[in-house]
Amino acid sequence: MTDTTTPRPGPVPYKRIATEEGWAATGQLDRYRRLVEQGKLDDPAFNAMWRFYLAGTSDRTRHIERCLGDTDDLRLQHMDAAGIDIAVLSLTSPGVQVFGRDEAVAMARDANDELAAAVGRRPDRYAGLVAVAPQDPAEAAKEMQRGVRELGMRGVIINSHTHGEYLSDPKFWAIFEAAEALDVPIYLHPNCPPKAMAMPFLEAGLDGAVFGFGVETGLHALRMMTSGVFDRFPKLQLILGHMGEALPFWLYRLDYMHRATVRSGRYPQLKPLQRGIPEVMRNNVLITNSGVVDPLGIKFSQAQLGVDRVLYAMDYPYQYEIGEVLALDAMDMPAADKKAFFEDNARRVFRLG
């Protein structure tokens, strides 16, 4: 966490648009508290994480809980101090995805109204993504329409798996149909690894943002690619945070072994793709650097996917570090590429004008 001695970012020839910025709706954390206390959710990593966060026993957890709920005061002060011009806000993970269907549908609607109001108060500083309940794909598609057309939202936030289910299952594809029709991107944000894979991570303290989040979300994106989502929805745009959850680095192996596995005929569910993993990664996937302030990794990803596919994100309030903004301002990178990273790509992808 930033302390008060950190120098402030100076003027730069681009706006800084941060694109994976967490926000909690009124009552959201209380609902998580009830869920944890009732002990009915069969999701050991969620239960362990939120039991800890909601106890607020460390500076880090208190900072996060304090910042998540605010959009009018502290957040703007923090943005000003860090030189963030615009924040693209999304309902913090796991959003509504840990609840039953009816509660999740209602909660998403309320959260979207609340976020639209916050953005409406400061349209110069905020844009918002629509939260949806994948538990009811048809309702999710309707809420996306309402969010984009009536509330002015700029994309959709989905926090990886929903009760251990993945969007590779065609029962969810009404969501992709709506995203394609509305021409808005889906940000696939991490969630805690589901019970079916959590324990080897959780027992070592590696289930969270340090590693488990990333591999679970990377798996989710790969499941989407290999199930043919992007053949069926060729215009769909998927955003992955955390340097693309390392998929750009894995690209050669993913492509080689996916093709070898398809050829071998081992899995009936792995059918040949019209457009393989590299083509999808370079045409349908955008990534942000949330949590990863590594100029080498950013430049590697620009080379791998294209300069127009790598966007800036801070991951506020989970990683509020002014020094990281300074480090990214100082990247040795052509001015146009740096402006694409901080500003132009976000304006294009989220239609910020």
Next chain:
Amino acid sequence: MTDTTTPRPGPVPYKRIATEEGWAATGQLDRYRRLVEQGKLDDPAFNAMWRFYLAGTSDRTRHIERCLGDTDDLRLQHMDAAGIDIAVLSLTSPGVQVFGRDEAVAMARDANDELAAAVGRRPDRYAGLVAVAPQDPAEAAKEMQRGVRELGMRGVIINSHTHGEYLSDPKFWAIFEAAEALDVPIYLHPNCPPKAMAMPFLEAGLDGAVFGFGVETGLHALRMMTSGVFDRFPKLQLILGHMGEALPFWLYRLDYMHRATVRSGRYPQLKPLQRGIPEVMRNNVLITNSGVVDPLGIKFSQAQLGVDRVLYAMDYPYQYEIGEVLALDAMDMPAADKKAFFEDNARRVFRLG
């Protein structure tokens, strides 16, 4: 798989030393077959993979089964055709690690004798790694001594988890003590993800080399780092294949979130490290490019870890592609760095003279 029209690699100013080359001991695959047929091993990804491989229904599986067992004829022809001067051989995954303790201990000993004999017939072309049974750490340490001192082995091969257990557990640390005392590296090779995490991968056909192998092995290496193995054994050298299982790309986030998590006090098992993840990665971890023929990724990793920490591997017979050798020969890279990659690092790490 390479076909006969691929041009052969020409002369280059370095020897090509391939460092993650698989070999099967006499009877090993028959033992796997019995294990699968008996249905007693509670390891769904292993059972599914070997049921498929041993049926030999695709060109790929027939090629692999044919090549794995050979060290005197076909393998040397393939090495000649691909321009591989020296292959560092290791018992193919999961080695002896799926068996009960006594069977595994005996099987490792026999396999090491057999591999030493094969290397002895062609010491100009082969070096070998010691297979061990982590099921019995004290016996594993003894076998490492015998393998290195009596059989002339150059390191140790361990195929990630053993019955779902990880080397982060101090009960295994006699193995690290022996490796440090003998001054030989441990190659942590992938295994199938264990039952406690396999299903979200397996049901999508992503449990194998395409993705599941890599994240499970990366998790294993991280568990070693965060459990303090390298504080306790500061000279230990760990080799990771497949471009370091992407850990070099994750390095900033691993470091940031590991430190944040330790500070938060969330997990009693995550204690502060004397030497953090970046320091360990740059002093105790070596990586090979097995399966990843991506000059950008190789150069990224050299910059991240050091030119002396990135080694060449082919991953024979699983990825026998002469075109990949040609692509790596053609990398735009300073001559000394390319020689370090193909030859010098392997000579130093495996003491090949």
